[in-house]
Amino acid sequence: MSKKYKVVYDRENCIGANKCIGIHPKDWGKDTEDKAILNGAQLNAQTKKFELIIDESKLNDFKESALICPVYVIDILDMETGKTVLKINPTKEKDKDNVPVIRAHYDSRKEWQMDPKGFFTVKIFPEEKLIRARYYGEDHALKFVIEGTNSEEMYNTIVREKLVSTFQHAGYVGNELMKAEIALKKNLPYVQDDPLP
Numbered sequence: 001m002s003k004k005y006k007v008v009y010d011r012e013n014c015i016g017a018n019k020c021i022g023i024h025p026k027d028w029g030k031d032t033e034d035k036a037i038l039n040g041a042q043l044n045a046q047t048k049k050f051e052l053i054i055d056e057s058k059l060n061d062f063k064e065s066a067l068i069c070p071v072y073v074i075d076i077l078d079m080e081t082g083k084t085v086l087k088i089n090p091t092k093e094k095d096k097d098n099v100p101v102i103r104a105h106y107d108s109r110k111e112w113q114m115d116p117k118g119f120f121t122v123k124i125f126p127e128e129k130l131i132r133a134r135y136y137g138e139d140h141a142l143k144f145v146i147e148g149t150n151s152e153e154m155y156n157t158i159v160r161e162k163l164v165s166t167f168q169h170a171g172y173v174g175n176e177l178m179k180a181e182i183a184l185k186k187n188l189p190y191v192q193d194d195p196l197p
């Protein structure tokens, strides 16, 4: 018999970001307050959370939903052991205390390494409402122009096309595209590598 799991969804704290619905539209719907509906779930009157029993074949789908939820309101329990399979609650003080804290720091002069795959220039074009990222390959010649309005779509396109080959470069490009998106939306000047005003 296949293993059973319980999905516990805390509707009260859902912010309606729709990420769960976006990746698994069969499992999630949207209610009149723009919050997610866990299809087929029952409300637990005591906990005020919605619960759904699933079998192993659905476990990965719900893990994906739980991981993509920006406020982590989706938990999964193993029905046999009662233990949590996946429970992310970054707001709990005790979770913070149980792990080492790494203070962020970065020295660009010492730590930046050129990606052997090439580099990007990023510019915004407010009159066209577009961001353009120009990709220069290993020979420093222009190979592609990626254009869009949304940094998430743009960096995922860059990753899909395999135009970056280091974590550092991927992080850098994502950061620049996010700055460009904010500048475009807020009518701010954008200069690559400079902080936003």
Ligand code: SF4
Pocket: 013, 014, 015, 016, 017, 018, 019, 020, 021, 035, 036, 068, 069, 070, 071, 072, 073, 074
């Ligand atoms: S991803 Fe989380 S916050 Fe967004 S709709 Fe789904 S449950 Fe709500």
